[in-house]
Every structure is written in structure tokens, then in C-alpha cells.
Amino acid sequence: xxxxxxxxxxxxxxxxxxxxxxxxxxxxxxxxxxxxxxxxxxxxxxxxxxxxxxxxxxxxxxxxxxxxxxxxxxxxxxxxxxxxxxxxxxxxxxxxxxxxxxxxxxxxxxxxxxxxxxxxxxxxxxxxxxxxxxxxxxxxxxxxxxxxxxxxxxxxxxxxxxxxxxxxxxxxxxxxxxxx
Ligand SMILES: [Zn+2]
Numbered sequence: 001x002x003x004x005x006x007x008x009x010x011x012x013x014x015x016x017x018x019x020x021x022x023x024x025x026x027x028x029x030x031x032x033x034x035x036x037x038x039x040x041x042x043x044x045x046x047x048x049x050x051x052x053x054x055x056x057x058x059x060x061x062x063x064x065x066x067x068x069x070x071x072x073x074x075x076x077x078x079x080x081x082x083x084x085x086x087x088x089x090x091x092x093x094x095x096x097x098x099x100x101x102x103x104x105x106x107x108x109x110x111x112x113x114x115x116x117x118x119x120x121x122x123x124x125x126x127x128x129x130x131x132x133x134x135x136x137x138x139x140x141x142x143x144x145x146x147x148x149x150x151x152x153x154x155x156x157x158x159x160x161x162x163x164x165x166x167x168x169x170x171x172x173x174x175x176x177x178x179x180x
Contacts, residue, residue, distance in 0.1 A: 022051050022052030023052075024082065025052075025082055025083075026079055026082060026083055027052065027053055027054045027055055028050075028052050028053050028054075029049070029053040029054045030092070030093050030094065031053075031054045031093065031094050031095075031096055032054060032055050032056075032057070032072060032075060032093060032094075032095045032096070033047070033049075033054050033055070033056045033057070033095075033096050033098060034056075034057045034058075034062050034064060034068060034095060034096070034097045034098065034143075035056065035057075035058055035062040035097075035098040035099075035100075035164075036058065036059075036060065036061055036062040036098075036099065036100055036103055036105075036133070037058040037059060037060060037062075038100065038103065038104060040100075040166060041098075041100050041164050041166075043056055043098065044056075046164060046169065046171065047171070055075055057071055057072075059131070060104075060105050060131045061099065061103055061105040061131045061132065061133040061139070062097065062098055062099050062100070062133070062143075063130065063131050063133070063139070063143060064097060064143035064144075064146045064147050065130070065131075069146075069147065069150050069152050069153070070152065072095060072147075072152075072153070072154070072157070073152040073153070073154060076093070076154030076157060077154070079093070092156045092157070092158060092179075093156070093157050093158070094157070094158040094159070094160055094177050095147060095157060095158070095159045095160070096160050096161075096162060097140055097143050097144055097147070097159065097160070097161050097162070098140070098161075098162045098163070098164055098171065099133050099136035099137075099139050099140040099143075099161075099162075099163055099164070100133075100136055100163065100164040100165070100166060101136055101163065101164070101165050101166050101167065102166045103133040103136065105131050105132050105133045106132065106133055106134045107132075108128050108129060108131060108132035109132045109134035114128050114129060114132075136163045137163055137174050140161040140162065140163055140174050140175065141161055141174060141175055143161065144159050144160065144161040144175045144178070147159045148178060148180050149180075153180055156179075157179075157180075158177040158178060158179045159175075159177065159178055159179075159180075160173065160175055160176060160177040160178070161173070161174045161175035162174060162175075
């Protein structure tokens with residue numbers, strides 16, 4: 001029985017041969033990454049993340065939506081529990097929001113395209129508009145602001161904003177880490 005997964009499962013077989021499990025604990029890089037689900041912007045590859053380094057939240061555009069904010073609130077709570085409440089100022093975490101150039105959600109900035117997409121998919125037009133990344137520098141700044149002003153943002157959590165350039169492979173920092 002073969003499926004599209006067959007070659008990937010073969011790669012997993014290779015991977016498992018030299019695998020060493022990471023223990024349940026705080027992520028080593030002390031960073032939580034929010035980015036787009038685009039297959040060209042995998043942060044494990046672009047940022048060299050290894051297993052156990054950083055939780056990664058991905059959606060269309062890498063937008064800071066209410067569900068994303070709720071995930072971060074829960075991750076912070078879990079982190080506190082796993083560390084026995086030992087998360088002090090010198091062990092602060094940073095949420096890195098990374099948007100990218102050539103994002104497929106960019107088309108959604110156009111009202112005509114948005115209307116067609118909504119009609120064809122049944123997804124609400126406002127939800128489509130909220131995921132649009134036309135100018136990644138502008139949307140990443142807006143999303144850093146949204147997270148910093150959320151009452152659910154855990155204490156001692158910094159937020160930074162970055163843009164990944166598809167052409168060069170470089171991540172440029174647009175907003176340095178800020179704390180609420
Ligand atoms: Zn994208």
C-alpha cells in the first residue's frame with residue numbers, strides 16, 4: 001500500500017535511526033515562533049531550530065489571531081508549571097512574529113479576490129481579510145502591537161517582529177523585542 005506519505009515515512013525511518021528524545025521541559029531557545037504555514041518558510045530550516053528548541057505556531061500569514069494569543073497564554077502557564085514557578089526575569093521568553101515576502105495571503109488584500117475566495121470556500125470575508133499579508137513589514141508591526149496590548153499576554157514575555165525574505169533567505173528584524 002503506497003500513499004503520498006510513503007517517501008516521507010521512509011525519511012522518518014532514517015531519522016529515527018539516530019534519534020534521541022528531548023525531555024519535556026522548557027524550550028531551549030526560550031523563544032516561541034509565530035509564522036506562516038507556507039512550505040517555503042519552515043523555521044526549523046531557516047532558523048536552524050532543533051528538536052526541543054522552540055514551539056512554533058503557524059497559520060496563514062503567521063497572523064496574531066485570538067486563538068494564537070490563547071495558545072501562548074497556555075504555553076506560558078505550562079512553562080511556569082514545568083519550571084516549578086522558577087521563571088524569573090533572567091529567564092524571560094520572547095515571542096518572535098515572522099511574516100514573509102511573496103505571502104500567498106497577499107492576494108486577500110484585494111476586495112474582488114477576497115469576495116471570490118469567500119464565495120468559493122464558504123470562509124467569512126472578514127476572516128480572510130484578517131489573514132492578509134500584503135506588506136509584511138506593516139502587518140508584522142501591527143501584530144507585535146496586538147500581542148503586546150493583549151490582556152492575555154503572560155508577564156515577562158517579550159515580543160519581536162521580523163520579515164523573512166523569500167528571495168535572499170534572510171530574516172530582517174523590523175521590531176526589536178519589547179516588553180509590555
Ligand atoms: Zn505566507
